[in-house]
Amino acid sequence: MTAWFDVGLALMALGLAWRAIATRRAFDSTVAFVIYGLVLTIAWVRLGAYDVALTEAAVGSGLxxxxxxxxxxRLERAxxxxxxxxxxxxxxxxVACAGVALGLGAVVLALPQVEPLQAVAAASAAEATGLLNPVNNxxxxxxxIDTVLEKMVLFAALVGVWSLAPDAAWGRRPGRRFPPAAEGPLTLFARVLPPVGVLIAAHLLWVGADAPGGAFQGATILAAMILLVRLAGLADAPPVSSRALRLLIVLGPAAFLGVGMAGVVLAGAPFAYPAAHAKAIILVVEFAMLVSVAATLALLVVGPPERAQAAP
Amino acid sequence: MAALMIWAAVAIAAIVAVGLVRVLCGPTRADSMMAAQLIGTGGIAVLLLIGVAAGAPAVVDVALALALLSAFAGVGFVLGGARR
Amino acid sequence: MILDVAAVFGLAGAGAVGLGLFGMLANPRPLQKVLAFNLMGSGAFLMFGAVARRAAAPGLGPDPVPHAMVITGLVVSFAATALIVGLLLRLHAVSGSTSLKPQPGPRRAARSTPASKTSERGDAA
Known part of the structure; x- marks a missing residue:
């Protein structure tokens, strides 16, 4: 029964993928892509990858x-x-692309049943960090080091996006201004949902130590809430020249890098943690990353500054 | 019990899939938005059912995140495309 | 051949890579090219998930290392997408089009120079 469920899910994903590339209007393609991401979330749950399912729902589909x-x-009129x-x-x-897909499919079917080396190693090393979630370990x-570099990539992408600002708009608030909506469902929604989102983000960060979840997944939820408040016109992004904003963005990567380098002195190797306090240190670093990554992700979606006049 | 839940998940997934085909063919953008909302709600139900059937409480968190994000997606669709 | 969950979603991943590759090559619109590229990436991630599932240890769940790498990959592909979309919107703001073809602008300007000179001469005459 579950095999049929999986096959149906896979066919649904491929159908949506086909629709995403085959329709003419970019809007329709995007809608198909978002739904494809939601179907993939269920697929990742079926594969037992709960952390990836959370990330796929939040980043792959949502952001x-x-x-x-x-x-x-914005490109509709282009x-x-x-x-x-x-x-x-x-x-x-x-024909060529079908050949690529068939070749990859043959590779998938030819995969051997391997000995579970890494899963066992990650689980047996859980005592070293005090975290029970193997993926977060x-x-x-x-x-x-990969995770630090990934944060650097996010940071570099934000620098790249900001550098696309026209000269006249540099240093001002990013993105377009959304006028405050009249009191109505959207305003109410944008006031009621963010506290729930903050709670869920904190929950994901906290349970991430021992169960699927973690700083990144929490940060994405937080970024979605920031964007919601902005879309409803309740608040605007701070100017990109704001020192507080820049410090906020650098805080997480800097904390992670600093702790990692401190490991050379405290634990004898870069990115090693003193065993007695490993879990506490990791949680502090994850909290710093939660705020920084949330701000960076939201700003990446908002885009570069483009308003030539100062916003009132 | 687990078998019953898997059956229920299959039934919901099938219903959502059929609805999805119809709604995606719909002429207006509001139809596309409804498709996203449909798969959001149906997906949460499927996740909760297969999560409980597999004895994986973490899936509840995935469903929670999905619920929050599909609400966000609804606002995005309304402001990004369906309003005009 | 047993079609277990890893094989099914691994094959779906292979199919998504093929579809994404085709969309990227055949669709002329840049935004849909970006979308197709994301589709290709997610197919590759799905194949990775199948590999992780194959290496599952009894009682421990799938291999966590590919999962961690897929999470990192999703984040990096989002960052790349944001940068490409930013470039595309800037191109549109500057040139009024999202065409990836070389713009005929400078060449036309070079050709129009002799024409304007002749008209000036005509005016002088």
Whole structure:
């Protein structure tokens, strides 16, 4: 029974993927992509990857969807470039891409049943950090350097996005201004939902030590709440030249890097934690990352400063 | 009990899939938005059912996050595309 | 051949990679190219998830290392998407179009210079 459920889910995902690439309007493609992300969330749960399911729902579907939807809305009036490849060329491309997919499929079916080495290693090393969630152990301890670099990538992307600002708008508030909506459902919604979101983000951060969850998933929920408040016109983003904002963005990566370098002195290796306080240190670093990553993700969706006049 | 929950999850997934086909073919953008809301609600139900059937309490957190984000997606759709 | 959960979603991942690749190559619109690229990435992640599932230890769940790498990958692909979308919106703001073809602007300007010179001469005459 569950096998049929999985097959149905997989077919649904592929159907939505097909719709995402085949429709003409960018808006329809984006909607199909968001729904595809939600179907994939269920697929990740079926694969036993609960941490990935949370991340896919939050980033793969939620934030990427918000970003693409905003762009589709703004590019709607752009003259459509109908310079599609000719029909024979497209047929050739289809055959080649089907070949790639079939080859990858054959590789999947040829995968051997391997000995579970890493799962056992990660589980047996849980005492070293005091965390019971193996994925967070990998992210925060065993491959911490990857996680630091990932935060640097987010930071670099934000610097890149901000650098796209026109000269006249530099240093001002990012994105377009959303006028405050009249008192109504949206305003009420944007006031009621964020406290719930903050609670869920804190919950995900806290349970992330021992169960699926963690700083990044919490940060995404927080970023969605920031964007909601902004969309309802209740608050605007601070100017990009704001020192407080910049400190907030750097706080998380700096804390992680600082703790990692302190490990050289305290525990004998970079990104090693003193065993007695490992869990407390990791939670402090995760909290700092929660705020920084939430701000960075929200600002990435908002985009570069583009308002030439100062907002009143 | 677990088998019953899997059956229920399959039934909900099938109903959502059928609804999805119809709604995605809909002519207006409001239809697309309804599709996203449908899969949001149906997806939460499926997640909770298979999570309980598999004895994985963490799935409840995934469903919780999905509930919050699909509410956010609704606002995004209204402001981003459906209003005009 | 046993079609277990890893095989089913691994095959779905392979299919998503193929569809994404096709969309990226065949669709002329840049925004949909970006979307197709994301589709391709998610297919690759799904195949990774199948690998993790294959290496599951009894009682311990799937291999956590691929999961951690997929989470990192999702974040990095979001960052890249945000940067590309920013570039695209800036291109649209500057040129009024999102076409990826080389713009004929400078060449047309070079051609119009002799024409304007002749008209000036005509005016002088």
């Amino acid at each position: 990427t969807g918000a970003l693409l939807l905003g762009a589709a809305h 003259p459509a470039d109908e310079d599609r490849p000719s029909a024979p060329l497209r047929a050739l491309l289809a 990998v992210l925060m301890a065993f491959r911490a």
